[in-house]
Amino acid sequence: MKDDRAERLRENRELPPFFAALGMTVEEIGTERVVVRMDVPEAFYTPYGAIHGGVVAALMDTVGGMVVATHLTPYDRTATHSFNINYTSFVREKSCRCIGRLLAMARNVATVEIEVVREDGALAAKALGAFGIFRNKNRDPED
Secondary structure (H helix, E strand, O other): OOHHHHHHHOOOOOOOOOHHHHOEEEEEOOOOOOEEEEOOOOEEEEOOOOOOOOHHHHHHHHHHOOOOOOOOOOOEEEEEEEEEEEEEOOOOEEEEEEEEEEEEEEOOOEEEEEEEEEEOEEEEEEEEEEEEEEEOOOOOOOO
């Protein structure tokens, strides 16, 4: 992992402000996988008692970006190019976990597999994402 990137992500120093607003907490972060728990605020449940799919998508997209970020220098950035989610079951519990794994990484794009599991361990959603990598050409060549 480049620099202390994982530590900065774990401490929420490089995460978007909505991370805390959606109840997300980093449980595990490394070059092999990222695990984020989401304790969902009541405002994000549908009238039918399930977590809104858009909130699940935000969780998955964020974790995908975190997976890629652990492989970048502090000067580089990533952004979602494409993202395909298959929802397999509702999440009605108060929390869920999202696990992201790097599948492939080239110079300018990374492919990530992301899953959301319910408290009972059942799969709730699975996604495959392509994330662009934007290298800062002005960084110090020693990095």
